[in-house]
Amino acid sequence: MIGFFDSGFGGLTVLKSVVNLLPEYDYLYLGDNARVPYGNRSQNIVYEFTRQAVDFLFKQGCPLVIIACNTASSRALRRIQQEFLPEAYPDRRVLGVIRPAAEAIAERSCRKIGILATEGVITSGIYIEEFKDLDPSIEVFQQACPLLVPIIEAGEKDWEGTDLIISKYLGELFDQDGEIDTILLACTHYPILHENFERQVPLGAAVLDQGPIVAKKLKDYLTRYPALDKKLTKKGKRLFLTTDASEKFDHLARVFYGKPIYSQLISLESF
Numbered sequence: 688m689i690g691f692f693d694s695g696f697g698g699l700t701v702l703k704s705v706v707n708l709l710p711e712y713d714y715l716y717l718g719d720n721a722r723v724p725y726g727n728r729s730q731n732i733v734y735e736f737t738r739q740a741v742d743f744l745f746k747q748g749c750p751l752v753i754i755a756c757n758t759a760s761s762r763a764l765r766r767i768q769q770e771f772l773p774e775a776y777p778d779r780r781v782l783g784v785i786r787p788a789a790e791a792i793a794e795r796s797c798r799k800i801g802i803l804a805t806e807g808v809i810t811s812g813i814y815i816e817e818f819k820d821l822d823p824s825i826e827v828f829q830q831a832c833p834l835l836v837p838i839i840e841a842g843e844k845d846w847e848g849t850d851l852i853i854s855k856y857l858g859e860l861f862d863q864d865g866e867i868d869t870i871l872l873a874c875t876h877y878p879i880l881h882e883n884f885e886r887q888v889p890l891g892a893a894v895l896d897q898g899p900i901v902a903k904k905l906k907d908y909l910t911r912y913p914a915l916d917k918k919l920t921k922k923g924k925r926l927f928l929t930t931d932a933s934e935k936f937d938h939l940a941r942v943f944y945g946k947p948i949y950s951q952l953i954s955l956e957s958f
Contacts (some may be wrong), residue, residue: 688713688926689919690749692740697724697875698755699826699943701784705753705905706925713924715747715889718940719955720931724836725758726807737763738771739955745776750918752781753905755832757804757873757897760785762814780915787904788897789817790872792825796939797869798824801860801892803884804873806831812872826957828867832874839876840939844883853883861889869893928953 691702696833702716717740719725725733744752754760760783765903767781793801798909802814809831818825834852843849861867870892872878878896885894917942927950930935940948 688715688747688749688924690714690741690744690747690752691716691755692717692737692744692752692759693754693756693757693875694736695720695761696940696943698753699940699948700875700878700896701799701898701901703756703944704896704902708899708906710900710908711846711921711923713920713922715744715749715926715928717744717917717928718936718950718952720929720936722930722955725756726763728807730762733759733762734766734956740768740914741767741771741781743955745779745952750779750783750915753901754781754783755875755901756877757808759783761808761811771781773796780912782876782908782915783899784897785813785873786817788873788895788900789814789821790906791819791900792869792871792895793818795869797825797893799864799869800828800829801867801870802829802873803832803837803860803870803877804829806833808873814871825865829865830856830859830863832856832877836876839879840895842939842942849880850883850887853880854887855883857887865889867892868935869895871895872897891954902940919955927951930955 689712691698719740722736741752754764764783809829815827818827838849876900881896888894927948929950931951932950936950937948
């Protein structure tokens with residue numbers, strides 16, 4: 688199976704896009720809801736939590752794991768790839784969501800990029816670093832949106848205050864530069880509010896979610912690595928695991944995934 692990991696629910700928006708594009712594969716999703724949020728934790732703690740989750744998914748037989756979380760991707764992915772995998776699982780692969788998104792935007796010939804993300808991701812500067820590596824001529828502007836994840840998880844997408852808060856964040860972003868041409872929703876929760884953002888962005892500015900980008904990049908990746916693709920089972924199976932109460936997870940997870948979910952409760956701390 689292809690493993691997907693997120694600190695909570697957001698990664699389900701990525702998995703949804705991947706399943707839509709690659710429905711034949713088997714997927715195992717793990718949400719560490721018992722220890723969410725990751726954004727206010729130290730880099731070492733985020734690494735350790737992410738390493739535990741990746742190790743768990745590998746032990747379930749996943750040859751490939753997607754870290755479908757911007758915080759874990761920014762604070763743990765590189766160390767997992769450079770330290771953990773060579774020592775413990777040299778034949779396995781772990782991918783994130785940040786590099787694929789940056790590559791896709793760079794390929795669009797965008798000149799001025801607006802990044803909307805959690806405070807932890809913005810503080811890490813990971814997107815500035817990635818775009819500098821891909822194309823130093825691209826200008827990157829960032830805006831933290833700390834209130835959006837709680838609003839989304841409270842089910843307040845249609846609350847009138849949601850649009851006011853989005854307007855505030857977009858205003859602060861475009862105050863940095865009024866000619867931003869592309870906005871990346873760099874938190875996997877934010878696609879739930881995609882329509883809210885599109886209603887308020889200036890005419891001509893594109894709003895991009897990470898899910899469809901990651902799905903296309905994963906398809907390309909599996910084409911380029913046929914030996915890995917042969918290790919993946921293709922029976923259309925989906926399994927969902929959570930480290931918190933599964934009934935609570937299933938209720939909110941349906942909002943992110945778009946279909947009913949029946950999860951199993953597991954513990955990473957005792958793993």
